[in-house]
């Protein structure tokens with residue numbers, strides 16, 4: 504089966520015991536709280552794409568990113584495979600601002616609104632918050648149901 508891969512970024516911005524999430528106001532994932540990210544353009548590296556998307560969507564300029572995960576998403580009946588590179592951002596400049604795409608809000612690590620997020624998040628956030636790197640593959644049916652998944656701890660990414 505011919506699957507095409509599309510590379511996306513997801514930047515998770517953290518400060519002491521709190522995580523910055525954005526409410527997606529339109530487009531893919533509308534109505535869900537998520538990290539900040541999007542497509543990687545042809546003329547940029549994956550981490551350059553992550554820095555660009557974070558600034559476009561939140562106004563924050565990442566000064567240091569750490570690759571912490573790779574998530575693959577496929578949807579029943581759709582040959583496109585989403586390959587999402589997840590980064591942890593703890594050093595950044597600026598204050599988060601609402602943009603056309605995203606309404607940012609800080610959440611305490613023990614108050615993450617999983618019921619208003621992608622269903623995979625509740626599965627890998629606990630690893631992320633413990634500093635464990637991961638690789639996951641999720642088969643979605645529609646945007647709200649995971650039919651099956653694998654999630655593996657990785658020592659290096």
Ligand SMILES: Cc1cc(-c2ccco2)c2oc(N)nc2c1
Nearest residue numbers: 511512513540541576587621623
């Ligand atoms: C299918 C899917 C896509 C993304 C995504 C696209 C761009 C950045 O992330 C997700 O992000 C999360 N947390 N679950 C996700 C599921």
